[in-house]
Amino acid sequence: MKRIVASLLFLSFCCLGGTTAEAKINVVATIPDLAEFARRIGGDLVDVSSLATGVEDVHAVPMKPSFAVLLNRADMVVLLGLEAEHAFLPALLEAARNPKILRDGIGYIDCSKYVNVLEVPTRIDRALGDQHPMGNPHYNLDPVSMKEAARAMADGFTQNYPEDESTFKKNLDALEADLDTNITRWEREAAPLKGKKLVSYHPDMVYFADRFGLEPAGTIEIRAGIDPTPGHIEDLIDRMRREKVDIVVRERHYPAGLAETIAQRTGAKLVELPAMVGGVPQAKDYVGLIDYNLHALLKAVQGGA
Amino acid sequence: MGFTLKNHRLLRIGLAVAIVGMLSPPGAYGQTAEDLQRDLKAMKAELQQLQEKMKKQEELIERLSKQKAVPAQPAVSAAPTPAAAGPPAAEQEQLERRVTEDILRKIQPSLTAANKTFPAQFNPAIGLILDTVGSYKENERGNFEFRAAELGLSANIDPFARGYAIITGSSSGFDVEEAAIVTTSLPYNLTVKGGRFFAEFGRLSKFHDHDLPFVNRPVALDRFVGGESQADGVEVSWLSPLSQYLTVTLGAYNKLGADNQRVDNTVPRDFSKFTYLVRPATFFSLTDSNSIDLGASYAYTPKVDTFTQDGVEQLRNGKLRELAGVDLTYRYTPLSQAQYRGLIWGTEALYNREDPNVGDDTTPVFRRRDAFSMYSYVEARLTRRYYPGFLFDFAQDPNRIQGETKAYSPYFTIWLSEFQRLRLQYTYNDEPQNHENQFFVQWTAVLGSHVHGFRDR
Numbered sequence: 213m214k215r216i217v218a219s220l221l222f223l224s225f226c227c228l229g230g231t232t233a234e235a236k237i238n239v240v241a242t243i244p245d246l247a248e249f250a251r252r253i254g255g256d257l258v259d260v261s262s263l264a265t266g267v268e269d270v271h272a273v274p275m276k277p278s279f280a281v282l283l284n285r286a287d288m289v290v291l292l293g294l295e296a297e298h299a300f301l302p303a304l305l306e307a308a309r310n311p312k313i314l315r316d317g318i319g320y321i322d323c324s325k326y327v328n329v330l331e332v333p334t335r336i337d338r339a340l341g342d343q344h345p346m347g348n349p350h351y352n353l354d355p356v357s358m359k360e361a362a363r364a365m366a367d368g369f370t371q372n373y374p375e376d377e378s379t380f381k382k383n384l385d386a387l388e389a390d391l392d393t394n395i396t397r398w399e400r401e402a403a404p405l406k407g408k409k410l411v412s413y414h415p416d417m418v419y420f421a422d423r424f425g426l427e428p429a430g431t432i433e434i435r436a437g438i439d440p441t442p443g444h445i446e447d448l449i450d451r452m453r454r455e456k457v458d459i460v461v462r463e464r465h466y467p468a469g470l471a472e473t474i475a476q477r478t479g480a481k482l483v484e485l486p487a488m489v490g491g492v493p494q495a496k497d498y499v500g501l502i503d504y505n506l507h508a509l510l511k512a513v514q515g516g517a
Numbered sequence: 518m519g520f521t522l523k524n525h526r527l528l529r530i531g532l533a534v535a536i537v538g539m540l541s542p543p544g545a546y547g548q549t550a551e552d553l554q555r556d557l558k559a560m561k562a563e564l565q566q567l568q569e570k571m572k573k574q575e576e577l578i579e580r581l582s583k584q585k586a587v588p589a590q591p592a593v594s595a596a597p598t599p600a601a602a603g604p605p606a607a608e609q610e611q612l613e614r615r616v617t618e619d620i621l622r623k624i625q626p627s628l629t630a631a632n633k634t635f636p637a638q639f640n641p642a643i644g645l646i647l648d649t650v651g652s653y654k655e656n657e658r659g660n661f662e663f664r665a666a667e668l669g670l671s672a673n674i675d676p677f678a679r680g681y682a683i684i685t686g687s688s689s690g691f692d693v694e695e696a697a698i699v700t701t702s703l704p705y706n707l708t709v710k711g712g713r714f715f716a717e718f719g720r721l722s723k724f725h726d727h728d729l730p731f732v733n734r735p736v737a738l739d740r741f742v743g744g745e746s747q748a749d750g751v752e753v754s755w756l757s758p759l760s761q762y763l764t765v766t767l768g769a770y771n772k773l774g775a776d777n778q779r780v781d782n783t784v785p786r787d788f789s790k791f792t793y794l795v796r797p798a799t800f801f802s803l804t805d806s807n808s809i810d811l812g813a814s815y816a817y818t819p820k821v822d823t824f825t826q827d828g829v830e831q832l833r834n835g836k837l838r839e840l841a842g843v844d845l846t847y848r849y850t851p852l853s854q855a856q857y858r859g860l861i862w863g864t865e866a867l868y869n870r871e872d873p874n875v876g877d878d879t880t881p882v883f884r885r886r887d888a889f890s891m892y893s894y895v896e897a898r899l900t901r902r903y904y905p906g907f908l909f910d911f912a913q914d915p916n917r918i919q920g921e922t923k924a925y926s927p928y929f930t931i932w933l934s935e936f937q938r939l940r941l942q943y944t945y946n947d948e949p950q951n952h953e954n955q956f957f958v959q960w961t962a963v964l965g966s967h968v969h970g971f972r973d974r
Contacts, residue, residue, distance in 0.1 A: 277800035
């Protein structure tokens with residue numbers, strides 16, 4: 213018995229005492245987009261893992277106990293914020309028993325800090341759906357907002373590890389320069405999309421549309437988070453025909469059938485898009501994600517011309 | 518680029534002036550029209566001054582921008598050095614900082630005034646759950662049962678702990694179902710919980726009635742645990758530092774189970790009369806979409822002694838009671854379709870050993886009894902709304918006087934939204950002296966704050 217207890221204690225101390233001089237900073241990101249940014253800003257100093265793989269709905273990432281283990285060991289957690297991760301992160305943080313990364317802890321890095329938030333509700337009421345009281349949280353599809361997220365992340369890293377500020381700053385500058393180059397290219401490429409109307413399943417595309425000049429014309433959901441009824445679908449189809457909506461976007465984590473039917477009945481082009489890095493094999497990184505989405509929409513618009 | 522930046526800066530300055538104008542706090546109540554006019558004049562003068570100052574600053578910015586646009590050090594080197602752009606850049610930076618500070622100084626009082634505080638802002642998050650059931654049972658006939666209105670309150674207490682309470686109003690009155698303090702910052706992955714709470718025994722024992730996947734709590738849990746695993750006491754839980762998820766919970770309680778009549782909850786007692794619990798639990802991720810939760814629970818009461826309830830003596834022989842359980846939950850959750858596809862299979866088996874009085878109050882006869890119970894259910898997620906399922910329930914009589922009870926319950930849950938649910942259930946109840954068909958309709962709704970708790974997964 214004594215041997216068993218001694219072995220367990222030894223094992224525990226080995227695990228607890230795992231932080232050595234060369235140990236990397238352990239970062240857990242909620243989605244792969246933020247994980248990639250954390251890798252780029254942290255460089256060789258960080259070891260990053262992501263809770264979501266990229267194919268999930270950010271509002272329905274399964275709450276796996278193994279995530280609690282990851283978070284237990286994390287020095288910092290980076291998240292979209294604006295309650296995007298409401299369905300899984302608060303409970304996981306509670307289960308992780310890591311005071312450093314609890315909300316408002318120094319290791320809790322909310323990347324929405326500098327984002328110009330869209331669709332901030334003027335009235336909070338469940339009759340208006342599963343609202344995000346602080347505004348639409350799907351800013352990861354807007355590269356300019358993601359530049360702000362990167363800045364918030366670098367700030368958070370610096371606050372935790374001021375001795376590495378110059379590394380974070382240098383890496384952030386490189387990331388921003390890379391994004392700037394691509395943003396210029398994307399804005400040029402997106403010109404044919406200007407003024408095109410789109411309906412998406414959930415309000416995931418609001419920031420993307422705002423950045424590239426598309427016009428959101430409603431959602432297949434009645435309200436955010438509320439599945440459609442037949443009456444709503446009929447109204448939506450009538451409105452789409454009247455307003456000559458060009459595109460129906462099915463975010464790939466929503467069911468296919470209904471979006472297809474709506475596209476067929478209205479003559480709009482159906483485009484299936486990922487909402488995160490890793491959502492399709494081509495979206496290997498953030499640039500790949502925006503490239504994929506932009507080109508899929510361009511193909512739909514230009515192919516139909 | 519310089520032109521764009523300048524425009525942004527001018528826009529910000531213009532906005533700041535507008536904010537100052539709009540948000541400047543109004544005068545105190547009781548001011549006369551003359552006072553107000555005087556204030557207005559003063560504000561206009563201040564605004565004019567500010568505009569003039571800003572105009573000068575704009576001119577300076579423009580001048581500096583032009584200077585910067587002219588190449589200062591041509592042909593010195595291919596790449597411009599920081600020193601080459603030194604003095605103008607530093608001046609511009611200094612000017613920008615001065616303008617920013619000036620604007621912030623002007624608007625700060627208005628921002629502070631807009632950011633109102635009020636005494637209620639430290640109130641806890643509040644949610645209310647309404648649960649009502651209509652039933653028809655062949656023997657008992659029909660009933661509309663207002664099952665509960667559960668008021669949930671939760672908030673952080675301080676940097677070291679949080680607290681929550683669930684207060685239930687039902688046809689039998691008001692009751693504090695849970696009211697507990699939970700630590701949040703203990704070292705070594707420890708959490709301590711104290712107060713009244715649902716003890717970590719098994720899986721569904723910790724669920725409130727309205728959170729169960731079916732209408733009624735399985736007989737297997739009702740008889741062996743005593744409904745919900747409510748307990749007054751203390752629990753220490755430890756998360757292992759290993760990469761494999763493993764928690765171990767130890768607990769000590771007055772008694773275990775809200776409806777457990779074996780022990781009195783209200784009187785002081787020797788340590789030998791508390792109930793002690795140990796529960797290890799782990800999790801295996803088979804693939805990204807398939808996983809298994811596995812747990813074992815053991816509750817031990819060294820002495821179950823006689824006590825008096827409502828003036829009536831409840832006879833016990835002071836022997837031990839042991840209750841053990843194993844729970845296994847398999848989940849299939851396709852990651853990209855988690856909102857509308859999935860399957861869950863949950864099973865718990867319980868074993869109870871005690872010395873019940875199998876005689877009567879005048880001639881008590883205590884006999885060692887071992888009894889077994891289990892339930893198993895499977896539930897599919899067909900769409901975001903529709904969740905059909907089937908529950909099988911089996912329980913021996915813990916006293917082993919009566920025969921076994923079995924129940925078969927197909928059910929169908931319709932999620933109208935995340936906050937409202939309808940459930941239809943049919944149960945064929947196969948119990949000694951009570952073989953009947955039962956029909957249920959359950960309507961449940963959540964108002965206000967809600968959380969996705971880890972223990973309810």
